[in-house]
Amino acid sequence: MPELKLFAGRSNRTLAEKIAANLEIQLGNCVLRNFSDGEIWVKFSENVRGTDVFILQSTNPPAENLLELLIMIDAAKRASARKVTAVIPYFGYARQDRKDQPRVSITAKLVANLITEAGADRIITMDLHAPQIQGFFDIPVDHLYSSTLYSGFFTSRVISNLAVVSPDVGGIKMARAFAKRLEADLILIDKRRPTPNLAEIMNVIGNVADRNILIVDDLIDTGGTFCGAAEALRAKGALEIYGACTHPILSGKALERISASVVSKVYVTDSIPINAPANLTSKIEVLTVSELFGEAIRRGFSNQSISSLFDVDKS
Numbered sequence: 001m002p003e004l005k006l007f008a009g010r011s012n013r014t015l016a017e018k019i020a021a022n023l024e025i026q027l028g029n030c031v032l033r034n035f036s037d038g039e040i041w042v043k044f045s046e047n048v049r050g051t052d053v054f055i056l057q058s059t060n061p062p063a064e065n066l067l068e069l070l071i072m073i074d075a076a077k078r079a080s081a082r083k084v085t086a087v088i089p090y091f092g093y094a095r096q097d098r099k100d101q102p103r104v105s106i107t108a109k110l111v112a113n114l115i116t117e118a119g120a121d122r123i124i125t126m127d128l129h130a131p132q133i134q135g136f137f138d139i140p141v142d143h144l145y146s147s148t149l150y151s152g153f154f155t156s157r158v159i160s161n162l163a164v165v166s167p168d169v170g171g172i173k174m175a176r177a178f179a180k181r182l183e184a185d186l187i188l189i190d191k192r193r194p195t196p197n198l199a200e201i202m203n204v205i206g207n208v209a210d211r212n213i214l215i216v217d218d219l220i221d222t223g224g225t226f227c228g229a230a231e232a233l234r235a236k237g238a239l240e241i242y243g244a245c246t247h248p249i250l251s252g253k254a255l256e257r258i259s260a261s262v263v264s265k266v267y268v269t270d271s272i273p274i275n276a277p278a279n280l281t282s283k284i285e286v287l288t289v290s291e292l293f294g295e296a297i298r299r300g301f302s303n304q305s306i307s308s309l310f311d312v313d314k315s
Contacts, residue, residue, distance in 0.1 A: 002050055002051055002052050002082050002083075003050075003051045003052070004023070004025065004051070004052050004054065004297070004301045005025075005028045005046075005048060005051050005052070005053050005054070006019065006020050006023065006025060006027055006028055006054045006055075006056065006087075006297070007027070007028040007030045007044070007053065007054070007055050007056070007072065007076075008027060008028075008030070008055075008056045008057070009032065009055065009056065009057035009065065009068045009069055009072060010032055010065075010068065011057050011058045011059070011060065011065040011068070011272075011273075012056065012057070012058050012089065012270070012271070012272065012273055014270070014273060015056065015089065015270050015271070015273075015288070015289070015290060015293075016056040018270075018288055018290035018294075019056065019087075019290045019293050019294045019297065021290075022290050022291055022293075022294030022295075023294050023297060023298060028044070028046060028048075028053075029044075029045040029046050030042065030043070030044050030045060030072070031043045031045055032068065032072075038064075040064065040067060040068050040071055042068070042071045042072050042075045043075070044075060044076065044079055047079075048076055048079045048080070048081045049079065049080040049081070050080065050081075050082050051081055051082055052081070052082055052083045052085070052301055053076045053081040053082075053083070053084045053085070054085045054087050054124075054297055054301075055069065055072050055073060055076065055084065055085070055086055055087060056087040056088075056089070056293075057069040057072065057086070057087070057088065058088060058089045058090040058091075058092070058271060058272055059088060059090065059091060059092035059093065059111065060090050060092045060247075060249060060272050061092065065092070066092065066093070066111065066114075069086060069088070069115070069118075070114055070115065070118040071118075073086060073115070073118040073119050073120050074118050074119055076119070077118075077119035083121045083122070084119055084120050084121050084122075085120065085121060085122040085123070085124060085297075085300065086115055086120040086122070086123050086124070087124045087125075087293060087297065088123060088124070088125045089125070089126055089247075089269075089270075089271035089272070089289065089293065090125075090126070090219075090246075090247045090271040090272050091108075091111075091125045091128055091129075091133070092111070093107040093108055093110070093111045094108045094111075094128055094129035094130065094133055095108075095129050096108055097109075097129065097130045097132070097133055097136075108129075108130070108133050108136055109136045112133070112136035112137045113136075115137075116137060116138055116139055120139060121139060121140075122139055122140050122141075122142070122300065123137060123139065123140070123141045123142065124141075124142045124144065124293065124296050124297065124300065125141065125142070125143060125144070126143070126144040126145070126146060126246060126269075126271060126289065126292070126293075127144070127145060127146050127174070127218045127219075127246040127247065128143060128218075129218055129219065130170070131143065131173075142296060142300060142306045142307075144289075144292055144293070144296055144306075145174075145177070146244075146246040146269055146289065146292075147174065147177045147178055147181060147216075148292060149269070149287060149289060149292060150178065150216075150244050150267070150287075151178065151181035151182060153267070153287060154178075154182055154214065154244070155181075155182060159212050159214070159240075159242070160212065161210070161211050161212055161239075162182060162184040162185075162211070162212050162213075162214060163179075163184055163185040163186070163187050163206070163208060163211045163212070163213055163214070164178045164179040164182065164184045164185070164186055164187065164213075164214050164216060165186075165187045165188070165189060165206075165208075165213055165214065165215045165216070165229065165233065166186070166187070166188050166189065166215075166216065166217075167189050167191065167215055167217055167225050167226060167229040168189060168190075168191045168225065169188065169190070169191075171216065171217050171218065172186075172188060174216055174217070174218060175188075175216050178214065178216050178244070182214075184214070185206065185211075186206070187204065187205065187206030187207075187208055187213075188204075188205040188206060189203070189204055189205070189229050189232065189233075190203040190204075190205060191225065191228075191229075204232055204233060204236050208233050208236045208237060208238045209236060209237030209238070210237060210239060211237075211238055211239060212238075212239050212240045212241075212242075213233050213238045213239070213240070213241045213242065214242045214243070214244060215229055215230065215233075215241065215242070215243045215244070215263075216243075216244045216245075217243075217244075217245050217246075218245070218246050218247060219245060219246060219247040219248075219249055220243075220245045220247075220248055220249060220250060220254060220258075220266070220268070221249045221250070221251050221252075221254065222251055222252045222253070222254050222257070223250070223252075223253070223254035223255075223257040223258050223261075224257070226243060226245070226258070226261075226263075226266075227257045227258060227261040227263070230243075230261050230262050230263045231261070231262060234262045240264050241262055241263050241264060242263070242264055242265050242266070242267070243263055243265070243266035243267065244266075244267045244268075245266060245267070245268045245269075246268070246269050246271060247268075247269070247271050247272055248268040248269075248271075248272055248274055248284070248286075249272060250274065250276070255276050255280040255281065255284075256280065258283055258284065259279070259280050259282065259283060261283075263283060264283070265283055265284075265285060266283055266284050266285070267284075267285050267286075267287055268284060268285070268286055268287070269286065269287055269288070269289045270286050270287070270288050270289060270290075271289060274286065
């Protein structure tokens with residue numbers, strides 16, 4: 001049987017080390033350097049011929065994270081790896097998944113093509129911004145869901161009179177999965193976005209008065225949508241407001257907005273590392289997805305079912 005080897009780019013080495021510990025293996029030795037002009041250089045420092053190579057790298061900005069993943073995949077293929085699986089906890093550029101206006105790029109498809117052309121044989125990722133992005137790849141995609149992690153976490157906390165809120169129509173399926181698993185009511189916020197990164201809250205659909213609220217979303221970028229939703233819910237009489245977000249992009253003044261918001265706590269995963277002062281992250285708690293990815297890698301390597309463990313509710 002071929003050997004399993006896990007390597008990490010520089011986007012999230014801490015998560016890679018946790019996954020390696022879960023798999024009870026050593027993280028592979030790979031040298032990543034930049035020339036003085038910024039050009040990326042990659043070398044696998046151990047033999048990967050005939051092995052199943054898993055490369056962990058999120059593709060959040062800067063763009064070098066994506067380029068580094070492509071170069072690592074190419075290096076592994078040229079080193080005669082038997083199979084290369086790209087493990088992408090956060091798949092960046094996924095928000096541009098259609099032509100919503102003239103003369104724009106569909107970057108989600110472009111990035112899928114780049115990863116495939118680089119030589120990846122399979123993708124493991126989590127909570128794509130739009131699930132149909134799986135169809136942009138011409139190779140198999142294992143799509144994991146953070147609701148598997150969060151549902152157990154929030155069930156153990158036993159939050160009374162709980163309602164789950166989707167901050168926009170696009171997140172309704174994710175919110176429905178949370179609501180079903182937590183046996184909670186589902187509430188929707190009708191949102192209008194006049195310009196990118198600016199959201200105007202329009203209507204709260206459902207009764208939130210005297211309810212504890214859990215806002216769920218796949219990502220928080222600038223925090224405008226999330227904090228605006230929290231303010232609208234509080235204005236309608238909501239009590240404690242919590243958040244559950246898979247990918248903490250947290251760009252611009254997102255941390256300042258969350259810190260000053262009416263939200264009690266925001267739970268995020270470590271798909272993207274957060275490097276910020278403690279005073280700005282006091283409302284943020286990080287849950288690790290290392291066990292989810294570790295089990296997915298283990299099962300993928302041994303050709304066992306992954307969807308039976310991680311698939312989201314279809315209803």
